């Protein structure tokens with residue numbers, strides 16, 4: 001058994017998405033002792049901005065006629081899909097940035113979809129694989145709050161992971177991670193603590209069930 005983990009936070013120290021994903025990973029390792037975790041750190045080692053367009057170009061050209069750049073980009077896409085296919089379970093940790101999806105995560109998703117195994121119109125090579133998405137937000141986007149409807153990342157990520165890639169997806173969401181950092185949010189200290197505990201509990205649950213270990 002193996003777990004593939006992708007992190008998209010642009011920071012290492014103090015990263016809430018990494019801390020919550022660590023809980024999922026630890027639970028998975030408890031159920032699969034000694035098994036392998038492979039990793040991708042997109043926040044610190046992103047896919048180059050030009051790779052996706054070059055890989056799209058490569059997909060229109062017969063393999064033998066591709067330029068050197070196209071061969072490199074297509075190989076990078078294939079490697080990204082190989083990582084997904086090789087793993088028995090997947091874990092994604094992706095923060096909200098500027099009301100949208102992390103550009104690093106988007107670039108990686110776009111690159112994956114250039115590979116023939118994940119292209120539109122084919123059964124995705126990831127179909128049925130168990131996966132957990134951990135997503136964190138500095139503010140709150142709950143129903144009735146001023147920013148309701150402003151989170152344009154989580155819905156898109158669910159679409160791609162659950163509907164397009166057909167993963168068996170569970171989602172852990174954690175909000176108000178900027179409480180304690182942004183003084184304007186000080187009034188939400190207790191709520192933020194409560195939300196964090198709920199997120200950690202969900203992370204434990206989903207980590208335990210990821211890859212077939214039943215929780216009940």
Ligand SMILES: Cc1cc2nc3c(=O)[nH]c(=O)nc-3n(C[C@H](O)[C@H](O)[C@H](O)COP(=O)(O)O)c2cc1C
Nearest residue numbers: 009015016017018095096097098099137138139177
């Ligand atoms: C450049 C930047 C943009 C951000 N934009 C938003 C945003 O639009 N909405 C929000 O709620 N939080 C936003 N945040 C806050 C992050 O979502 C929050 O700090 C989160 O915890 C980051 O993930 P991490 O803790 O794993 O690093 C932003 C943070 C950064 C650094």
